Amino acid sequence: METTRPHTSPPPSRWERVRAWLAWPLFWPLLTLALLLLGNGLLNPGFLSLQWRDGHLYGNLVDIANRAAPLALVSLGMTLVIAIRGLDISVGAVLAISATAAAWTIGPQQGDGLVPLFLAIAAALAIGALCGLWNGVLVATVGMQPIVATLILMVAGRGIAQLLSGGQVLTIYYPPYAFLGKGFLLGVPFSLFVVACAFVSLQGLLRRTALGLFVRSIGHNPLAAHVAGVRARAITIAAYVTCALTASVAGLLVSSNVSSADANNAGLLLELDAILAVALGGTALGGGRFHLAGSLVGALIIQTLTTTIYAVGVPPQVNMVVKALLVFAVMLLQSPEFRAWVRTLTAFHGRERQS
Amino acid sequence: DRQADRITVGFSQVGAESEWRTANTASVRAALEAPGFNLKFSDAQQKQENQIKALRSFIAQRVDVIAFSPVVESGWETVLREAKAARIPVVLTDRAVKVSDDSLYATFIGSDFVEEGRKAARWLLQDSEGKPGPMRVVELQGTVGSAPAIDRMKGFHEIIDADPRFRIVRSQSGDFTRAKGKEVMEAFLKAEDGKIDVLFAHNDDMAIGAIQAIEEAGLKPGQDIRIVSIDGVRGAFEAMKAGKLNATVECNPLFGPRLAELVRDVHAGKPVPKRVVVEEGVFVASQAAAELPKRKY
């Protein structure tokens, strides 16, 4: 049995650098995204093109980023909740409630002043924070399992939203509101700024303060963190509140984008997509290790998958199968065990051919 | 006492998945909460299982008449037999069901989805008279597998496929929602590089979403791309009034009063037609301004 690796021919420094790249947590998610986009570009030459139209960027890439914005936001919040060993399946409902609350606050008035805009944003955020608090208290104080605790709001939340909307799709006839979800700033969708803002502030909070350390210690070993004096309960509640807040901002974006709030359909199945995005981004669903940036990439991957399906012209009955196959492919690509397995397979074939 | 004279009706609604449905619920409730009726309402949250449970509970509560809007067409045989065994007449609303034995239900009141698809197509043919082909059509389907999506597609294709000028270049599901309709239309516009002549949407909501996508792509909905959709909700009339939607095929949810009559007749044992089709029209942009104030939903 030889153990010494022949690191003679390539200078170790370069090899080390490649290894460092491979070990970077974002490497595989980003590679996946790049491959998906590239594949699209090959299938459909216009896919990657960007144009300047009416004073802003126009193209599939812009659409993907813009469409992924709500999901990306929610994935950020979900990452936090998952990092502390939780789960929040009520995000879709919270999104719907916030969207409806915003639309309801604006009401039928059609002025151009900015007051209703800020009122709407405040209403959405307030109700979002309230929802998060509710989830957080049920989990951290009452001690329910996260999935049931948030299931309650998931079920009841849409009911509350519909109660607010009276079961109607609330159309918003108020121009300033549209800016949030479909406006452009410096030629780039405004929603991207919102996502960037959320990402930077969360990342800052977790990196520049001790919160990141606390979150990871709670995720990895809640009991040890408790003994070490970390206020696990408060942080848990804060994580649920943050998650709900991201969902309510996402609600603002979604409702603004289509100028209406649909209590029943807005954010439907969002929780699954968000958790998927978090997982694709390299965060362990068991808690502890987390990557905010990875979750953003995960959200982009999911949206790219969806847009790919639309752009390629897959018949709708086949959508699901294609999506499933793509998700399987993406996961396997990211699995070190799978790559090792492929390597041994190819090595085996290589040896066979030689002999 | 008076309670005894009343007809107890168990009504099971699909859910509250759209404005159309909400209007439908409101109409039915208004009609069946009138004196003379005692309504038991149950919402199935879009699940057939729940609806079957609701029907079972109506049977257990021995209501006089059961009315329901089936979530799906099939799978009702068992519970309808139970109703029949309990001698409770059943009135279907909105959608028909497939059962081996017609006597399992008394009557059906509602729309004909296939016919709605045909109407949309006929309007398109009429509007395209004299226009040269080829015309590139895109279709926004409803939720995959849902009865209205399947039937509206069937009806539309039946007519359109016969005319060689039309070519359906893209067809994708928009889940009956504005957001999805917009998202899919965005992708269509880019994939076809804007070369789309007609949009057929299985419901108004998707059309309203798509209109936004078309505008954001710098095109004029209603002119560059002609749009026809189904349902006739208020939003569609607003869009038509603004010239952004060309036509909508009405799918009338306000059959509550008619349902109440049928229930009364069925309960009294009077003969009723096996199928009552609700009165529905096609509205075009020019009628919108006049029609809009009259819309109730």
Place this chain on the structure above:
Amino acid sequence: MVGAGGILYDGFLSPQVFLNLLVDNAFLCIVAVGMTFVILSGGIDLSVGAVVAFSTVLLAQLVQRHGWHPLVAIALVLALGAGFGALMGVLIRRFRLQPFVVTLAGMFMARGLATLISVDSIDIDHPFMTSVAYLRIPVGGGNTLSVGAVIALLAVAAGALLAATTRFGRTVYAIGGNETAARLMGLPVDAAAIKVYALSGFCAALAGVVYTFYMLSGYSQHAAGLELDAIAAVVIGGTLLSGGSGYVAGTLAGVLVLGVIQTLISFDGELSSWWTRIAIGALLLVFCLLQQLFWRKR
């Protein structure tokens, strides 16, 4: 809760209403039994609802459109369900993929395949199928159970035995408690974990068969969101989502709780659509708080 229902609504306390809980939730019960094992082992299976739908469609297609004998078709469906679960299990264990993601993709896959087989719903009128569907087994006092409910009860019993008295069952608990320790104790961890997903797939397929009898139709949109109901039933039944602790019998209780909530709702006859949702949420909350109280006391 049940008592309150009895006071509030006429006919609520009749025995048949309770039997109907079983009749109407038989498929959920079977799925939840499989799910219990998955959750006990510390995993999760989101594909079950889709596998139920796939099974109904395949069964209906084979029986109605290809003229297979139902029993042969049922055998095939069950085998496919178990195989599908095992495949996901292999992906999860062999390549260390997260169960949530694999089974979510599995859910897309199963529903997608169901849609591919048939977009619209297929009615079944095969005499064997209809006669089984209408068969009612008397349980005394003029009350009856359906075949599906009996299968569900058998599934619960089999599941409870499997969990409590077999090597496989105990290995599942051990994995959920501490996987490394289970491995060091020399337990066949990987094999058991794969079997768990195969079992869940099998249960889902069985539930699909029961569902087909219940509805006498196959449809790709059947059992939407069933996975969540199953998970909720398992967790409400006292099983820890992180694995290692819980009972199959508890799962039956969880299913019944969900059933009672649904029945309460459908007996009410007053609630509008949105109040229905809010009421379901509130009832869930009440049940969970009661359970919490009960646990704390112990």
Place this chain on the structure above:
Amino acid sequence: MPSTSPVVLEARGLGKRFGATKALDRVDLVLRPGEVHALMGQNGAGKSTLIKLLTGVERPDQGELRIDGRPIAPESPLQAQRAGISTVYQEVNLCPNLSVAENLYAGRYPRRRLLGTIDWALVRRGARELLRQLHLDIDVDAPLGSFPVAIQQMVAIARALGVSARVLILDEPTSSLDESEVRELFRILAQLRERGMAILFVTHFLDQVYAVSDRITVLRNGRLVGEYVAAELPQPALVSAMVGREVRLAEPVEAAGPARADVPLVLDAQGLGLRGKLHPTDLQIHRGEMLGLGGLLGSGRTELARLLFGLDRAKQGRLRIESEEVALHHPADAVRLGLAMCPEERKTEGIVADLSVRENIVLALQARLGWQRFLSRAKQDELARRLIEALDIKAADIETPVGLLSGGNQQKVVLARWLATDPKLLILDEPTRGIDIAAKQNLMAEVVRRAREGMAVLFISAEVEELARLCDRIAVMRGRGKAGELPGGCGEPRVLAMIAGD
């Protein structure tokens, strides 16, 4: 003893590398039937790694294994078990959610003949039987996790004894046991030796080594130092073999003597109690005082410590910290008041295995500072480096996840975490568990030094000798209440007598 006696298990040239650390480098080991073989070495010497290679938990990079002369390459613990090796790993590696009986029988359940189902009655009876051998009388149906580590360790040993194996490997089985339990264990080991079993045994207690072992293999930094016959290797020689240089065990540190009455109290508990766990108890600790807490297993020492630290909430009594009356609801409250506690259960309550050494060390200090006052990376590094050096923690670097350290080094990290907070009162619950002799002295010297500087210490230890030597005052617990107090330097026999209750 003739070295030509037959060999059961033979390892030749075993090597294992983890990334940059070479955990084992061409190590040989020979186990013979009817012999107890001690495996000795400092923390991180590679003892546990060697055991993992023998039992298929890890695969060696090089070298070979033979059983009865036949080469084997166990790929999993299961295969090793089949080859006749029964093992107790260093950390208790059983399932906390399963009952004690199940943990004893998992993987080898007796089945009912008819149905092939598990015969639970037999399992229970067998479990009680097995535990009785170790004089342990506990409820075998209770989940294992509900017992303290000591009991769990006994169960792990009982499980290994229950397997009819040819080789028994025990990695620090006695680390959390009391003397009486150790005696039971040794009695059984002697019986097994008589029956011809080969036993490999790891411990850091030198007297235990000489009490049972026939041979000693010493490892140092992953290398084999040599194999010795126990009777021919005097204790100082063993120590130098382990440490690698001539060592005279440093002059043992001793107690400073009783605190003068004018020294202020740091902690003053009056009638502190919790129904069912602890009878109302009084306790005072002065500044700069080392207070020892003695007692038998289950006497309530840990419970008292938990109450003092806010891990459990006291239902009776009052607690003053520096003459301020406080109510501790949460360890965070205690930490804020300047208390620190090194818990008994390292794995579950101590380390956060997936976080790095640095993060584990700063965790408590950071929790005390609050989330806004974030220690800069440079400060964290400096702190971690300083403590790693002070406590001689062996880690590849400060970013290594703590879970990858050897057991003893993990324990040191937990201690480092609390020393980093510079507490007013440090509660140590069995802090030297699993730490090698040289390091233990080093560590206690550090604690005593801090005590001289004014830190109060509550020191819980099962080693009465240590208590008697180090503490200024000793409180003794018995039957979940305080039995009495003794002045420091009163000698081991008096402490033992009070613990025993005569």
